[in-house]
Amino acid sequence: MNASPHVAVVGATGAVGIEMIQTLERRGFPVSRLTLLASARSAGKTLPFRGQPVKVQELTKESFAGVDLALFSAGGSISREFAPAAVAAGTVVVDNSSAFRMDPAVPLVVPEINGADVRAHRGIIANPNCTTAITLMALYPLHAAFGCTRIFASSYQAVSGTGAKAIAELERQVHQIVRGEPVTREVYPHQIAFNVLPHVDAFLPSGYTKEEMKMENEGRKIMHHPSFRASVTCVRVPVYRAHSVAVSAEFERPVTVAAARAVLANAPGLDVVDDPAHAAYPLPLYQAEKDNCAVGRLRQDCALDNGLCFWVSGDQLLKGAALNAVQIAEVLLKPGA
Amino acid sequence: MNASPHVAVVGATGAVGIEMIQTLERRGFPVSRLTLLASARSAGKTLPFRGQPVKVQELTKESFAGVDLALFSAGGSISREFAPAAVAAGTVVVDNSSAFRMDPAVPLVVPEINGADVRAHRGIIANPNCTTAITLMALYPLHAAFGCTRIFASSYQAVSGTGAKAIAELERQVHQIVRGEPVTREVYPHQIAFNVLPHVDAFLPSGYTKEEMKMENEGRKIMHHPSFRASVTCVRVPVYRAHSVAVSAEFERPVTVAAARAVLANAPGLDVVDDPAHAAYPLPLYQAEKDNCAVGRLRQDCALDNGLCFWVSGDQLLKGAALNAVQIAEVLLKPGA
Numbered sequence: 001m002n003a004s005p006h007v008a009v010v011g012a013t014g015a016v017g018i019e020m021i022q023t024l025e026r027r028g029f030p031v032s033r034l035t036l037l038a039s040a041r042s043a044g045k046t047l048p049f050r051g052q053p054v055k056v057q058e059l060t061k062e063s064f065a066g067v068d069l070a071l072f073s074a075g076g077s078i079s080r081e082f083a084p085a086a087v088a089a090g091t092v093v094v095d096n097s098s099a100f101r102m103d104p105a106v107p108l109v110v111p112e113i114n115g116a117d118v119r120a121h122r123g124i125i126a127n128p129n130c131t132t133a134i135t136l137m138a139l140y141p142l143h144a145a146f147g148c149t150r151i152f153a154s155s156y157q158a159v160s161g162t163g164a165k166a167i168a169e170l171e172r173q174v175h176q177i178v179r180g181e182p183v184t185r186e187v188y189p190h191q192i193a194f195n196v197l198p199h200v201d202a203f204l205p206s207g208y209t210k211e212e213m214k215m216e217n218e219g220r221k222i223m224h225h226p227s228f229r230a231s232v233t234c235v236r237v238p239v240y241r242a243h244s245v246a247v248s249a250e251f252e253r254p255v256t257v258a259a260a261r262a263v264l265a266n267a268p269g270l271d272v273v274d275d276p277a278h279a280a281y282p283l284p285l286y287q288a289e290k291d292n293c294a295v296g297r298l299r300q301d302c303a304l305d306n307g308l309c310f311w312v313s314g315d316q317l318l319k320g321a322a323l324n325a326v327q328i329a330e331v332l333l334k335p336g337a
Numbered sequence: 338m339n340a341s342p343h344v345a346v347v348g349a350t351g352a353v354g355i356e357m358i359q360t361l362e363r364r365g366f367p368v369s370r371l372t373l374l375a376s377a378r379s380a381g382k383t384l385p386f387r388g389q390p391v392k393v394q395e396l397t398k399e400s401f402a403g404v405d406l407a408l409f410s411a412g413g414s415i416s417r418e419f420a421p422a423a424v425a426a427g428t429v430v431v432d433n434s435s436a437f438r439m440d441p442a443v444p445l446v447v448p449e450i451n452g453a454d455v456r457a458h459r460g461i462i463a464n465p466n467c468t469t470a471i472t473l474m475a476l477y478p479l480h481a482a483f484g485c486t487r488i489f490a491s492s493y494q495a496v497s498g499t500g501a502k503a504i505a506e507l508e509r510q511v512h513q514i515v516r517g518e519p520v521t522r523e524v525y526p527h528q529i530a531f532n533v534l535p536h537v538d539a540f541l542p543s544g545y546t547k548e549e550m551k552m553e554n555e556g557r558k559i560m561h562h563p564s565f566r567a568s569v570t571c572v573r574v575p576v577y578r579a580h581s582v583a584v585s586a587e588f589e590r591p592v593t594v595a596a597a598r599a600v601l602a603n604a605p606g607l608d609v610v611d612d613p614a615h616a617a618y619p620l621p622l623y624q625a626e627k628d629n630c631a632v633g634r635l636r637q638d639c640a641l642d643n644g645l646c647f648w649v650s651g652d653q654l655l656k657g658a659a660l661n662a663v664q665i666a667e668v669l670l671k672p673g674a
Contacts, residue, residue, distance in 0.1 A: 150640040154491030154583040156533045156572065178515050189616035194576055196493045196621060198583070198634050198648045203613035207594065207636030207646075216639060231640035233583035233648060235493065238575050239531050246491040246535065246570035257544065276540035279526035284533060297535050299544030302553055303487040303568035309544075311535045311570060 001068060001092065001332045004032040008067045008091070010082065011074030012036035012056055013045060015164045016096055019322035020071050021049055027326055030333070037063050038074070064089035069332065071325050072096060087123030092332060094125050094325045098210070101126040101218055108221045111327040112268045113140045118331045125328050128222060129214035130320025131155050131234065135245045137319060138295040138312040140223055141267035142260060146306070147252030150229035153215060156237045156244040157200055158284060161316050162187060170238055192238050200234035209234055242284035243320060244313040246297075251306045257298050260308050264295055269319065274298050282313035293319050338405060338429060338669045341369040345404045345428070347419065348411030349373035349393055350382060352501045353433055356659035357408050358386055364663055367670070374400050375411070401426035406669065408662050409433060424460030429669060431462050431662045435547070438463040438555055445558045448664040449605045450477045455668045462665050465559060466551035467657025468492050468571065472582045474656065475632040475649040477560055478604035479597060483643070484589030487566035490552060493574045493581040494537055495621060498653050499524060507575055529575050537571035546571055579621035580657060581650040583634075588643045594635050597645050601632055606656065611635050619650035630656050 007024065011017040017038070024031055034049050037059040046053035057063065059078070064070060064086040072079050072086075073096035083093045083100070100106040107117040108126045110133050118125055128136075139148060159166040166187045173193035176183050183191050190197055201211035216230035264272050273282050274296035282294035293314030301307025314320060344361065348354040354375070361368055371386050374396040383390035394400065396415070401407060401423040409416050409423075410433035420430045420437070437443040444454040445463045447470050455462055465473075476485060496503040503524045510530035513520050520528050527534055538548035553567035601609050610619050611633035619631035630651030638644025651657060 152489035152568070152585045152640060154570070156493070156574070174511060175515060178512060190620055191622055194622065196574055196576060196581055198581070198618050199613070199616060207613065207634065208639070213639075229640040231489070231585045231638045231644070231646060233491070233634065233646060235581075235583065237493070237533055239533060244533055244535070244572075246572065248489045248568045276536070276544065279536060281535050283527055285528055285531065297544065297570065301568045302545070302550075303489060303566040307568070309568060309570060 003333065004030045005068035006033040006035065006066055007031045008035040008037055008064065008070040010037045010059055010070055010072040010078065012047060013038045013042040014073055015160050015167065016073040016317055016321040018047065019317045020073060020325060021047055023318070023322045023326045025050055029326060029329065035063070035067060061085035064091045067091045069094070069329055071329070073321065083124055092121070092123060092125070094127060094328045096127040096321050096325055098129065098214070100124050101128065102221065108218060109328050110136055110222055110324060111331055112137065114222055114224065115331050118328060127321065127325045127328065128218050129211065130161055130316035131157060131211065131243055131245060132215050132218045133320050133324055134243055134293050134312055134314035134316060135215060135247060136219060136222060137267070137270050137293040137314065138264060138310060139247065139249060141263050142249060142251070142255070142308065143223055143225065145263045146255045148228065149250045149252055151231070151250070152248040153230060153232045154246045155232070155234045156239065156284070157234060158239040158241050158243055158316060159192060159236065160241045161243060167240060170240065188236070192236060194238060197236040198233060200236055239284045240288070241315060241317060242287040242313055243316040244282065244284050244311065246311050248301050248304060248307060248309050250304045251308070254306050255308050257300060257308070260298055269293060270295055272296065282311055284313050287313040287315050289318070290315055291318055291323055340670065341367045342405035343370040343372065343403055344368045345372040345374055345401065345407040347374045347396055347407055347409040348415065349384060350375045350379040351410060352497050352504065353410040353654055353658040355384065356654045357410060357662060358384055360655070360659045360663045362387055366663060366666065372400070372404060398422035401428045404428045406431070406666055408666070410658065420461055429458065429460060429462070431464060431665045433464040433658050433662055435466065435551070437461050438465065439558065445555060446665050447473055447559055447661060448668055449474065451559055451561065452668050455665060464658065464662045464665065465555045466548065467498055467653035468494060468548065468580055468582060469552050469555045470657050470661055471580055471630050471649055471651035471653060472552060472584060473556060473559060474604070474607050474630040474651065475601060475647060476584065476586060478600050479586060479588070479592070479645065480560055480562065482600045483592045485565065486587045486589055488568070488587070489585040490567060490569045491583045492569070492571045493576065493621070494571060495576040495578050495580055495653060496529060496573065497578045498580065504577060507577065525573065529573060531575060534573040535570060537573055576621045577625070578652060578654060579624040579650055580653040581619065581621050581648065583648055585638050585641060585644060585646050587641045588645070591643050592645050594637060594645070597635055606630060607632055609633065619648055621650050624650040624652050626655070627652055628655055628660055
């Protein structure tokens with residue numbers, strides 16, 4: 001990889017795209033040139049980068065000439081259609097969609113966990129599902145120490161995980177309710193304001209949603225742990241930003257709260273926020289716009305013999321998407337990657 | 338019990354007390370006379386019953402002369418102080434607080450599950466924790482059919498579970514945010530609007546909250562199942578009314594989704610709402626003010642061999658409190674109870 005790469009952001013005007021641009025700037029990523037790509041509808045808009053406006057261009061298969069690195073976040077169908085064209089043009093793609101995550105030829109990477117897997121890429125590196133990435137930031141260090149066999153997890157997912165239109169939907173519904181107007185829906189199948197929806201992503205014939213199965217499938221690949229089992233319920237909640245997950249984890253070896261706390265205190269990208277006596281535990285409201293995830297509510301699991309309960313929150317636009325993608329790009333810049 | 342009892346509601350002006358009065362009326366409970374009791378601060382207010390205003394009186398130890406049945410919902414310390422005085426006056430107490438639930442001399446009853454336990458009362462019958470009652474409405478029929486060994490559960494609890502002041506707090510915070518004003522807090526230790534709090538009830542030295550342990554402790558007593566294990570995370574969410582719970586349940590005997598669905602379809606007080614293809618699953622917004630609880634999202638558990646995942650929602654002011662208390666009173670009226 002060119003040490004000062006020409007970077008493209010695909011889906012630049014979306015909730016994640018905007019975070020990608022800001023994250024590149026904030027972390028001082030050595031961008032020599034920034035190309036912003038989006039649908040024809042968004043072409044011509046400008047977005048700021050390092051204090052300068054950058055015009056958004058329409059994404060075409062010819063957009064990638066001279067581009068060293070492309071960060072994709074425009075949905076699976078756009079990735080499937082345009083990532084191969086980017087790779088053919090010599091661009092390395094970091095893809096935030098689910099399109100290539102389970103492709104054996106594509107590394108699926110959380111840099112703190114399996115950054116070395118980046119080296120095996122053949123043009124595309126996949127960024128994991130947001131809820132999976134946030135959960136693994138706390139689970140993987142525990143797995144490395146105690147050997148995780150399975151988890152039971154329930155999520156509390158923010159509307160920004162669905163995108164900018166869902167943020168607007170929650171805002172609009174709240175205003176409608178405050179004004180006593182009828183509530184309208186465009187994004188979610190039911191009102192999200194003052195409600196919770198046990199429905200994230202599409203349903204599979206098994207009754208699980210695709211989102212729920214990502215924890216087990218992507219978790220196995222990222223942790224190199226093919227027998228990992230995960231029973232997950234994914235729930236959308238009326239929170240703007242940052243996902244939270246309640247986890248019961250079973251381990252091969254005995255685990256105490258003190259030993260788990262010591263492991264988590266040394267884990268990269270993770271803060272331990274766990275002082276119930278002072279009402280200190282991770283909260284999505286406080287994790288918004290933070291790079292680090294936070295873990296707390298550590299306790300011995302009541303229903304597992306070698307088990308631990310914990311609660312993890314993280315900004316799913318950052319660690320669950322833009323930050324993780326830029327961290328993968330940072331690994332690509334290292335010699336030998 | 339007198340077939341047309343003189344009924345007192347203790348804590349009549351609270352969120353649950355108001356529901357108790359309405360539930361007595363709505364179900365045609367044969368009240369011969371209604372006495373409303375509350376703190377001195379609320380005395381003199383009037384509340385409607387069968388179209389007539391009833392004046393609220395100050396609760397004292399002399400309030401129970403001639404009262405056949407008292408429904409208490411004014412918190413544990415009021416129950417501990419005044420329920421013995423009521424019993425001494427010959428009143429049968431149905432207590433919604435946690436004060437007597439684990440007392441071996443006090444039946445703890447969900448009428449659909451262990452209604453016969455009412456008969457053993459010595460003056461006090463306890464009403465269970467709201468999240469426990471709602472979860473057991475779906476879990477107990479499955480336990481009866483397949484033998485439940487343990488559950489992993491995460492709750493999504495409405496603010497009305499905390500009381501009328503918490504409803505006002507969420508409303509006030511939403512208005513403050515819509516108007517761009519600073520957010521103020523009186524009830525919860527952190528903002529509840531657009532946030533979720535993994536903190537319901539007080540923390541124990543183990544790191545669990547009292548609320549989280551009620552599922553295992555009360556579940557064992559109600560189901561007559563002393564080895565039942567429950568690993569629970571209780572979370573407050575910005576929903577006004579109706580709690581939801583995501584459950585992974587392990588059974589002694591094999592369970593299929595079809596067999597579970599057949600059992601649940603015949604369970605009393607429970608609706609099966611489970612048609613993902615049409616985005617049909619239990620939602621707290623739709624369960625508000627409904628007597629029945631609803632169960633859906635049925636699926637084979639990914640991380641348990643004889644396991645089932647499900648999602649249950651119910652109005653915690655009704656099945657979790659006022660309705661269950663009135664149902665206990667209905668059992669008391671039956672001959673032989």
